[in-house]
Structures are given as structure tokens and as C-alpha cells.
Amino acid sequence: xxxxxxxxxxxxxxxxxxxxxxxxxxxxxxxxxxxxxxxxxxxxxxxxxxxxxxxxxxxxxxxxxxxxxxxxxxxxxxxxxxxxxxxxxxxxxxxxxxxxxxxxxxxxxxxxxxxxxxxxxxxxxxxxxxxxxxxxxxxxxxxxxxxxxxxxxxxxxxxxxxxxxxxxxxxxxxxxxxxxxxxxxxxxxxxxxxxxxxxxxxxxxxxxxxxxxxxxxxxxxxxxxxxxxxxxxxxxxxxxxxxxxxxxxxxxxxxxxxxxxxxxxxxxxxxxxxxxxxxxxxxxxxxxxxxxxxxxxxxxxxxxxxxxxxxxxxxxxxxxxxxxxxxxxxxxxxxxxxxxxxxxxxxxxxxxxxxxxxxxxxxxxxxxxxxxxxxxxxxxxxxxxxxxxxxxxxxxxxxxxxxxxxxxxxxxxxxxxxxxxxxxxxxxxxxxxxxxxxxxxxxxxxxxxxxxxxxxxxxxxxxxxxxxxxxxxxxxxxxxxxxxxxxxxxxxxxxxxxxxxxxxxxxxxxxxxxxxxxxxxxxxxxxxxxxxxxxxxxxxxxxxxxxxx
Numbered sequence: 336x337x338x339x340x341x342x343x344x345x346x347x348x349x350x351x352x353x354x355x356x357x358x359x360x361x362x363x364x365x366x367x368x369x370x371x372x373x374x375x376x377x378x379x380x381x382x383x384x385x386x387x388x389x390x391x392x393x394x395x396x397x398x399x400x401x402x403x404x405x406x407x408x409x410x411x412x413x414x415x416x417x418x419x420x421x422x423x424x425x426x427x428x429x430x431x432x433x434x435x436x437x438x439x440x441x442x443x444x445x446x447x448x449x450x451x452x453x454x455x456x457x458x459x460x461x462x463x464x465x466x467x468x469x470x471x472x473x474x475x476x477x478x479x480x481x482x483x484x485x486x487x488x489x490x491x492x493x494x495x496x497x498x499x500x501x502x503x504x505x506x507x508x509x510x511x512x513x514x515x516x517x518x519x520x521x522x523x524x525x526x527x528x529x530x531x532x533x534x535x536x537x538x539x540x541x542x543x544x545x546x547x548x549x550x551x552x553x554x555x556x557x558x559x560x561x562x563x564x565x566x567x568x569x570x571x572x573x574x575x576x577x578x579x580x581x582x583x584x585x586x587x588x589x590x591x592x593x594x595x596x597x598x599x600x601x602x603x604x605x606x607x608x609x610x611x612x613x614x615x616x617x618x619x620x621x622x623x624x625x626x627x628x629x630x631x632x633x634x635x636x637x638x639x640x641x642x643x644x645x646x647x648x649x650x651x652x653x654x655x656x657x658x659x660x661x662x663x664x665x666x667x668x669x670x671x672x673x674x675x676x677x678x679x680x681x682x683x684x685x686x687x688x689x690x691x692x693x694x695x696x697x698x699x700x701x702x703x704x705x706x707x708x709x710x711x712x713x714x715x716x717x718x719x720x721x722x723x724x725x726x727x728x729x730x731x732x733x734x735x736x737x738x739x740x741x742x743x744x745x746x747x748x749x750x751x752x753x754x755x756x757x758x759x760x761x762x763x764x765x766x767x768x769x770x771x772x773x774x775x776x777x778x779x780x781x782x783x784x785x786x787x788x789x790x791x792x793x794x795x796x797x798x799x800x801x802x803x804x805x806x807x808x809x810x811x812x813x814x815x816x817x818x819x820x821x822x823x824x825x826x827x828x829x830x831x832x833x834x835x836x837x838x839x840x841x842x843x844x845x846x847x848x849x850x851x852x853x854x855x856x857x858x859x860x861x862x863x864x865x866x867x868x869x870x871x872x873x874x875x876x877x878x879x880x881x882x883x884x
């Protein structure tokens with residue numbers, strides 16, 4: 336069938352080309368001398384095992400199109416199960432547990448699940464909160480089944496010589512429902528199609544030049560899904576993926592050195608933690624060819640710090656995107672450090688690069704209202720700050736049964752294709768580069784002037800004692816009081832002197848002159864997934880109390 340699209344075909348090809356190459360490596364523990372020990376499987380084993388599990392899941396009632404909650408920790412079992420589900424054509428429902436139990440349960444209920452695959456702890460949760468799981472008919476436990484009934488992975492996984500007949504899934508067929516963390520608004524279920532997944536595989540091959548001999552350290556679990564389809568060995572990191580800012584640098588560096596890791600994903604918070612440790616200890620990581628950092632803005636200083644560990648031919652990529660449109664724009668570290676860094680530090684915004692491959696990006700006039708047709712928009716000229724909209728093979732077209740979210744985030748054009756509103760503001764330069772200026776709903780409107788977070792915060796981030804800063808507004812739009820919170824590297828000894836420094840910085844630039852209020856916050860509230868997106872809404876509430884508005 337010419338319309339057949341399924342990323343399990345990539346695994347099949349990997350198992351034929353490299354049957355005995357390691358597909359997944361998992362840190363299983365440490366020996367008596369403290370050396371880490373590993374479990375591993377080959378591409379041939381992953382292909383055969385996922386076939387066998389696919390038969391078992393199907394016999395248990397999980398079919399093509401079955402919405403299935405997947406609550407499995409990063410592990411070898413995760414790879415077996417996810418590829419079995421892809422082969423069946425079942426629809427994994429993925430929710431980040433780090434968003435909090437109550438919100439997670441609400442998301443799971445929204446997805447109207449029909450099956451549940453999870454570790455023991457996940458089944459305890461569903462027994463304690465049964466009202467959220469009323470629609471589920473099939474249960475599978477990874478590990479020991481206690482009092483909750485249903486199947487276990489062991490009971491459904493039977494050895495077979497027969498190959499599983501992969502479902503003939505199509506480009507526009509739902510492949511997964513992935514919930515946003517809700518760090519920039521209510522959590523929503525994003526519908527990924529098989530075409531979206533296929534486009535991401537193509538992007539990794541064509542844009543990031545990922546090759547078949549590579550070894551990946553996927554610190555964000557969902558990205559590990561693509562490794563087998565690219566013939567990359569996935570080395571599961573020894574860390575809590577929901578708390579990257581607390582990861583142990585020694586363990587991650589140990590994994591990179593033990594396996595000759597060539598590719599790594601790291602959130603900005605993790606990039607900073609690793610880079611700081613590496614710079615202080617004069618560590619080099621010569622096997623790394625590329626580092627991909629995303630999830631929040633990546634400062635040039637963060638990139639410069641991490642670069643001290645890399646060879647000259649290695650690059651840090653900082654792709655820009657969202658759950659709804661993964662990696663649509665990108666730029667390499669060389670261009671940032673030699674061309675755009677200086678302008679970013681002066682408050683021009685953060686250059687996130689140019690559109691990737693077939694992605695089309697436009698900057699439109701800012702509005703908080705829905706846009707029902709593309710003809711209703713006003714496209715801005717170069718150097719004008721506006722809202723980012725995007726169209727392309729990587730861009731998801733709908734949310735799961737959320738008409739309101741579709742109304743505010745999606746724009747149909749005359750050809751029937753869908754543009755996604757990123758909810759971010761930016762401007763485009765004469766070379767086609769996009770300069771990110773922050774979230775649209777974080778803009779501060781003060782007496783006729785609109786202030787954007789990234790350009791304003793960059794000024795104060797230049798101070799040697801400031802780790803990061805956050806602009807918030809107090810009051811009604813149009814008449815807001817701009818306030819800057821700063822998170823210092825360490826305790827400030829003389830606060831009056833520090834605040835005088837910040838005031839002088841503010842007065843030095845036209846776009847920050849109106850900022851007169853500064854507060855110190857020892858640790859910013861940040862998102863769970865990447866530990867990098869600042870919850871400015873929480874800081875705004877605090878600011879209102881501090882200035883007695």
C-alpha cells in the first residue's frame with residue numbers, strides 16, 4: 336500500500352542491516368567495585384520481542400486504534416512495548432507524571448482510554464482513583480500483578496517464530512496522543528499521526544545528519560522512540576527524567592564515556608548542570624558529534640560553557656518547537672557564538688535559526704483572539720515583532736476532542752492545510768532567521784509600550800551575579816507595572832549595591848527604561864519536564880503582593 340506509514344519499518348530495516356548491533360542499553364546496577372553494569376538487547380531481539388508482545392497484546396484486546404495509557408519507566412521493556420503497540424496500530428496515551436497526580440489523572444480521563452499498560456505503581460494509582468479509569472477494559476502490568484487483576488507482560492509474552500503482520504497504518508492516522516505539560520496553559524492532548532512521526536525521522540536524518548553507526552543518550556524518554564528506527568543505539572541514562580536539573584553529572588558523563596555516545600539531548604537546565612561540572616573539572620567528551628538542547632530558551636553563555644567539553648567538529652543544536660510542532664526551526668552553536676550572541680545580549684531576542692526542511696514560518700500581527708481563516712491574518716514585515724505561525728509535515732493539526740483549543744491554536748488555509756499558532760512572539764531578520772522574544776501571553780503592556788520577556792531579561796542576565804531573570808507585569812493590560820525578578824548564582828552580600836546595578840542596566844537601554852522594580856528570588860518556579868520554563872504567572876502573583884498594587 337503506497338500510503339503505508341509506520342516507524343516500525345525503520346526497526347525492521349535496522350534488524351536486517353545490523354541484527355547483532357545493540358539497540359538498547361540499560362544501567363542495571365553496580366558491581367561490588369562500584370562499576371556500573373548494563374543489560375542490553377540487539378535490534379534482532381527488539382524486532383522479534385516486539386512481534387511476540389504484539390501478538391499477546393492483540394489477544395488481550397488491544398487492537399488497531401485502541402487508546403492505551405502507557406505508564407512505563409525508561410527501560411528495555413519500554414522499547415519492546417512501544418514498538419509492539421506501533422506495529423498493532425494501537426494509540427499510546429502519554430502523560431508526564433511530573434505534572435502532578437491530580438492533573439495527570441485529569442489528562443488520562445480526557446483521553447477516554449480503553450486499555451492500560453503500566454508498572455506496578457501505576458496500577459496502585461488507578462486502584463486508588465478508579466473514577467478516572469472507568470472506560471478501560473484491558474489491563475497489563477509490567478512486573479508483578481497484585482490484587483488488581485488483568486494481564487502481566489510475562490503472561491502475554493509467548494515465544495513465537497511467526498512474524499507479526501504490521502497494521503497498514505496511513506499518514507493521517509492517529510499514532511499517539513501526547514499531553515502537553517501545561518507549563519504554558521492548560522494541558523492538552525496533542526494528536527500525533529504516523530505522518531508526523533515519519534517526518535521527525537526524516538528531519539533527524541536530513542537536517543541533523545544522524546547516521547546509522549551512532550549511539551544516543553536520550554535524557555528525554557519520548558525521543559528514545561526514534562533511535563531504533565534510525566539504527567541508533569539508545570543508552571538509557573541513569574537519572575530521573577522528570578528532574579533533569581538534579582541529574583548527577585558524573586553518571587551521565589560515565590555513560591557517554593563507557594559507550595562512546597555520539598548524540599545527546601539535554602534540556603537547557605541539564606546542559607547548564609553538565610557544562611558547569613565539565614568546565615570546573617576540565618572534562619572532554621570527544622565522542623560527541625552533536626548535542627541537541629530544547630524545551631526552553633538556551634542562552635549563549637550556556638552553550639559557550641558546554642562547548643568547552645566538545646571537539647571543534649562537534650555542534651550544539653538548539654531547535655525551537657513545541658509538543659504540537661517539534662523542532663521546526665534550528666541553529667547551530669557556531670553561528671550563535673560568532674554571529675548572534677552579541678545581539679542577543681543587547682536585547683534583540685534569542686536567535687533560534689531558520690525553518691527546518693519543508694517547514695514554513697510566518698510572523699503575524701499579535702492578537703489574543705481566534706483566527707478562523709488564513710486570509711484574516713496580517714503578515715508582518717522583517718524586523719516587526721509578532722506571533723509565530725507554522726505549517727509543515729512535523730506540525731500536528733488537532734488536539735484530542737478539544738474544539739476550544741483547536742479554535743485558538745489552529746488556522747486552516749484555502750488548501751485545507753492547517754497552520755499552528757505557536758503562542759510565541761518573534762521577528763524575522765533579512766537572512767530569514769527567527770529571533771524569539773518570549774511567550775505571547777507573557778508580554779507586558781505598560782503605558783503604550785509593549786515589553787517582551789526575552790529581550791528585557793537579556794539585559795539583566797548580563798550581570799555577573801545573575802543566573803537568570805524574569806519579566807512580569809502587575810495590573811491590567813495597557814497599564815501594567817513592569818517588574819524584574821532575578822535568580823542569583825549565590826546569595827547577594829550587599830543588596831542595595833546589587834539593585835543599583837540593575838537599575839543602571841535598565842536605564843542603559845530604551846526597551847528596559849520603564850523597569851523600576853526588582854526582586855530577588857532564590858529559585859524560580861519552573862516546569863517539570865525540562866526544569867527550564869519559568870512560571871512567570873506565579874512570580875506575577877508574588878510581585879503584586881510585594882509592590883502592594
